[in-house]
Amino acid sequence: MPTFDKKPDCCTGTAGANYLSSMNSGPYVSAGTQSPELREILSGVENGESLRREDAISLSKLEREQVPFLLQSASRIRDNGKGRTLTFSRNVFVPLTQLCRNRCGYCTFKYEPGEGPLFLAPEEVVGMAKKGAQLGCTELLFVTGDKPELLYPVYREALGKLGYESTAEYLIAMGEAGLRERIFPHTNLGLATRDELSALRESNPSMGLMLENISSRLLKKGEAHHGCPDKVPRHRMKTMELAGELRIPWTSGILVGIGETWEERIDSLYALKELNDAFGHIQEIIIQNFSPKQGIIMEKYPPPDFIDMLKIVAVSRLIFGEGMNIQIPPNLNPGTYPLFVEAGVNDLGGVSPITIDYVNPEAPWPKLEIMREIIEDLGFTLRERLPVYPEFIDGKYINDDLLRLVRDAVDEQGYVPSEEVSNGAY
Numbered sequence: 108m109p110t111f112d113k114k115p116d117c118c119t120g121t122a123g124a125n126y127l128s129s130m131n132s133g134p135y136v137s138a139g140t141q142s143p144e145l146r147e148i149l150s151g152v153e154n155g156e157s158l159r160r161e162d163a164i165s166l167s168k169l170e171r172e173q174v175p176f177l178l179q180s181a182s183r184i185r186d187n188g189k190g191r192t193l194t195f196s197r198n199v200f201v202p203l204t205q206l207c208r209n210r211c212g213y214c215t216f217k218y219e220p221g222e223g224p225l226f227l228a229p230e231e232v233v234g235m236a237k238k239g240a241q242l243g244c245t246e247l248l249f250v251t252g253d254k255p256e257l258l259y260p261v262y263r264e265a266l267g268k269l270g271y272e273s274t275a276e277y278l279i280a281m282g283e284a285g286l287r288e289r290i291f292p293h294t295n296l297g298l299a300t301r302d303e304l305s306a307l308r309e310s311n312p313s314m315g316l317m318l319e320n321i322s323s324r325l326l327k328k329g330e331a332h333h334g335c336p337d338k339v340p341r342h343r344m345k346t347m348e349l350a351g352e353l354r355i356p357w358t359s360g361i362l363v364g365i366g367e368t369w370e371e372r373i374d375s376l377y378a379l380k381e382l383n384d385a386f387g388h389i390q391e392i393i394i395q396n397f398s399p400k401q402g403i404i405m406e407k408y409p410p411p412d413f414i415d416m417l418k419i420v421a422v423s424r425l426i427f428g429e430g431m432n433i434q435i436p437p438n439l440n441p442g443t444y445p446l447f448v449e450a451g452v453n454d455l456g457g458v459s460p461i462t463i464d465y466v467n468p469e470a471p472w473p474k475l476e477i478m479r480e481i482i483e484d485l486g487f488t489l490r491e492r493l494p495v496y497p498e499f500i501d502g503k504y505i506n507d508d509l510l511r512l513v514r515d516a517v518d519e520q521g522y523v524p525s526e527e528v529s530n531g532a533y
């Protein structure tokens with residue numbers, strides 16, 4: 108199992124020492140003076156005002172020497188709501204099927220029939236669940252392509268032989284099978300109906316769907332989501348509204364660097380905020396950076412600028428406020444992920460001791476001992492969580508039978524009971 112097993116560059120050598128010592132006197136000490144306009148925006152938000160869209164857009168245009176003030180503000184807001192605890196979950200990544208009816212410009216996950224198995228067989232899924240549970244994983248992370256049964260007769264027929272008519276039906280059954288092994292499913296199904304979500308809710312304490320972006324412009328020819336019927340933003344919002352009505356703890360987020368404008372990024376965050384204001388079910392916002400890879404349609408696209416990533420993470424914290432869990436995936440930011448802690452994140456996502464990240468197969472997970480050491484150097488405690496966050500472990504969100512199992516798996520704070528954090532032994 109590949110892991111990156113050394114400290115990122117930002118935390119080693121002279122650069123790292125400088126960085127870490129700057130943490131002692133406050134993150135990202137700026138040589139500049141804070142502009143009065145910026146001070147007004149930031150103090151308003153820190154005093155509990157909502158960040159207005161036009162102010163969020165002006166923050167995206169901040170000059171570099173002003174950025175540290177934005178980060179400091181985001182960090183303080185995170186500290187107020189989340190204290191000095193950062194979280195991660197320990198998962199088994201289950202790519203149930205890698206066939207997909209979409210063709211996103213940034214995809215490396217999808218393949219065609221004949222290039223790999225049509226889907227993982229039930230016994231393979233149960234085997235992964237068993238192994239994961241034995242190794243202390245608590246999350247069975249199901250990721251699939253979108254509705255391949257509508258595009259590939261060969262897939263539909265093979266699934267039919269197992270007794271399932273759709274990927275959703277198969278996921279429902281595999282979620283139940285996983286839970287029997289005492290590991291909690293967290294399903295990313297794509298677009299889903301109310302009935303499908305209801306059935307998944309029986310075994311999944313949380314689920315997810317990235318919004319990616321609210322802009323339908325990205326569906327146009329030449330854009331990242333051209334030819335992707337499941338990436339129509341209003342359909343994705345509809346699935347998440349249904350999840351809200353069903354009170355399913357929900358993970359969502361945006362993809363940064365797929366050809367969207369700053370305004371579209373910010374509008375995407377506000378769309379998610381509005382959804383959460385209406386239903387209160389969004390447990391986590393992931394800010395995921397596009398990373399170019401050989402062979403994808405967008406292989407020549409540059410990755411998002413690092414300072415822009417810091418800004419969007421910090422602006423997300425300001426938009427969502429102190430209560431939201433905000434995550435960046437450390438394996439997609441191997442050299443810089445600790446720096447995002449100073450932009451207001453409080454979660455480092457899923458890390459797997461036994462499976463690769465099939466969506467980003469080139470990006471190994473961090474080694475947990477190293478991650479913990481870095482986080483402690485920054486003055487934080489690293490805690491392991493379930494796929495569902497502690498604040499959603501409640502009868503309002505999880506049915507009684509499942510809630511009993513979830514409660515059995517956590518301590519009084521809702522985290523996985525502490526023990527030596529390690530994934531290097533596997």
Ligand code: SF4
Binds near residue numbers: 252
């Ligand atoms: S990124 Fe997901 S939805 Fe898009 S083509 Fe790949 S598997 Fe399908």
